[in-house]
Amino acid sequence: MDYLLQQSMNALSLGGEYALLALGLAIVFSVMGLVNFAHGDMITFGGYAMFLVAAGLGIANPALLLPVGVLSVALFAMFLERVAFKPVRGAHPTTGMLTAFGVSILIQNVALIFVGTRAKSVPTMDFLVANVTIGAIRVPVVQILETAVTVVAIALLVVFLRRTTTGIAMRAAAKDVQTVRLMGVRADRVVATAFAISGFLAGLATIFVLARRGAVDPFMGFTPVLKAFVAAVIGGFGSLPGAVIGGVVLGIAEVMLQVVLPESMAGFRDAFIFTAVGVLLLVRPQGILGQRPDFGEKS
């Protein structure tokens, strides 16, 4: 029972991380139709920002690094939108996706050229890696925080999307950008907000990714974001609730496999997961909450 509880905590926190990333992808996709392959490299950027601030300014207190991580990623997301994605706004979806893909390669290689291949360590936040004992189980603080932060972030996002003018405009833009513009809403602002939120969520994820890894390297963003993409596809691509559900489902599936697989097969975990997702999509091409792919035929 305790073991089960411990593993469910594991699954929830991992699912929370995927949900944060998948939500960020889904928000940007729903507002401007961009498949942001550079999402993972925002994590990398946040990691390096924390590393540079820690090493350059000699800040020893890791608590001060947390806002650096979150805010740098949010600002970086807005910066990328301005520099890289604005020129391809309204272009064919493939164009946007490949641009983001190219941007991702650029960021990785800039990190490679200027910081090098070797992983750089970021001061770990001691209170994050500590364990707390609840009843009979010992849970790392980071897992509790991760789950809690994910829940709070999603709740805030829901309030924002339902209660504020910008939030409502964003939801409307997901349906029809042109009409939203005709209503006098600046498209620039809606898109910038989408990126800011997406970056903010990725920034939160950065903290947790780093708390787990303790180090940054140029390619660290790829795996989490691939998982986030898969989560978004499981949930139904473009659907915000779908992104959250997909993230949690993926987290649970991964932890379950980790428990079930014998050690000699552990390396194959991701292959099993992705194959299972492939089979799921065979049965339900639209994912859990998505819309059926349109092939222009009668349904």
Add this chain to the structure above:
Amino acid sequence: MKIERRALAGAAVLVLVIVAVGILMGGFASPYHQRLFFTFLVNLIAVLGLQVFMGNSDITHFGHIGFMGISAYVTAILATPVAIKGSALATAPFGLNTFAIAPLLAVLIAVLVTLAVAFLVGVMMVRQNGVPATIATLAFLVIVNVVAMNWVDLTRGPRAFYGIPVKATIAWGLASASFAILLARAFRDSKWGLQLRASSEDVAAASAVGVRIRKLRFAAWMLSAFMMAIAGSLFTLFVGTISPKSFYFDLTFLTLAMLILGGMHSVTGAVVGCVIVTIGVEIMRFLESGPVVAGLQLPEMFGLTGFFLGLIIVLSMTFRPSGLMGADEIDDLWHRRRLRKAGIDIS
């Protein structure tokens, strides 16, 4: 398949140019440049294979190198002499280290195995729309890599698989690349290719006039996998040593950049992009190593090649999203020129 004479002429010109360069390279170039040219031919086949699916269906494909990897490993496992496999693959499953078959037969089996995998993945793929389909292709690439890295008994895992008979020659490369050009062009200009291209522009309209989108997408997917399999086997039989890293992101980025720069809707574009990027990457590799240029010691800049590829993709997408060739083939260019000379306005 009925193909227009003009399309055939266009493909023939591309083939002739490549073969002429190949004969010159084979006869006069240094071993280093011959190697470079062979790698170019392998990449060209891979880019053409990518073009067949991506250019006609307009679904971004990140998994093509996975097929190349499967084919390469199957060829390697089957064709490597027993003497080497005995020690390198001492724990191989299914008694695979107890026999070896002729390289060409190994290629044939490798292609069939690759096609079988492509079939299974393709059944799932064709039910998806653009974005989930693209992510599925990326996940496929990761699956292939995970299996190659972890099935140590079969592939030696992350360590290099060595001792594969080096049989492929420039002539093999030229023949395969020429075949790939003709195949890609024949598919693009066939009825099926045209229908598939139409469906990528407007699903509803194409479907309304009776285009069977899923079936055609599947056909393009299989043809693409076939070409990738040829590229993978050829590569293996030329270099003699492979590792999972040979068939992962580096090659994916490289081939995608080539196709994007040239223009993914055009076979000519695939060839042009492959030529330009090959030359560009060679220059970048030189600069990366920190050479002395005009008396100036440049710093070592590991990552410059990747930066160059990323830049090509971003700049192409920003300024010329349809690539250098757009949707034009080499024969479209002549044709238009001839019409213009004849005073016919075609704008």
